[in-house]
Ligand code: PRP
């Protein structure tokens with residue numbers, strides 16, 4: 001598939017190495033959680049590349065200089081429950097002051113349609129860059145619904161950060177929200193008959209929280 005312009009796939013040996021461990025059915029909950037965090041750190045580095053900065057004066061031991069910094073309330077990350085929660089600590093490793101909003105959503109097992117059950121966003125989110133966190137971008141339904149909710153709240157600068165994506169999800173997102181830049185660690189082959197990404201890693205929420 002030809003990638004839409006707004007999609008960045010972080011094709012990098014270190015990420016691919018970690019993805020191999022993440023995919024493995026042998027990987028246990030603790031390691032899975034740590035890998036999700038580590039991959040998110042690497043995604044964050046890329047997704048923050050064009051974050052607006054401001055200039056501050058810094059006095060080094062030798063002289064004063066102008067230096068760029070990211071304002072404290074520049075970014076809100078919005079994990080989609082449950083699996084997006086596993087990515088929050090990875091963002092905070094690099095940018096500890098990122099505010100956190102939560103969107104609760106699950107896929108109906110039959111229709112694969114997203115069902116919303118919770119939304120709590122930081123005050124002033126409409127003036128921040130809002131980064132939706134969800135390790136799995138499968139049909140794209142959950143990502144599109146989460147972004148719809150953010151746009152309804154007035155957000156104008158929205159990004160999506162996912163670890164594994166299917167072409168179907170990337171296409172749907174690019175079509176529904178062409179203004180949203182998408183950062184993914186790896187693109188997979190597609191979806192199986194149950195809407196799971198293949199080869200994928202299985203159910204991200206269950207693997208993160210040990211619920212199966
Ligand atoms: C998973 C995943 C995404 C969604 C992706 O959540 O974390 O939110 O599915 O699928 P889509 O692109 O087809 O919408 P799930 O519904 O399993 O909820 P959970 O994390 O609470 O288990």
Ligand code: URA
Pocket residue numbers: 083136138195196197198200201202203204205
């Ligand atoms: N949600 C998951 O957790 N895994 C998939 O492969 C698809 C949706």
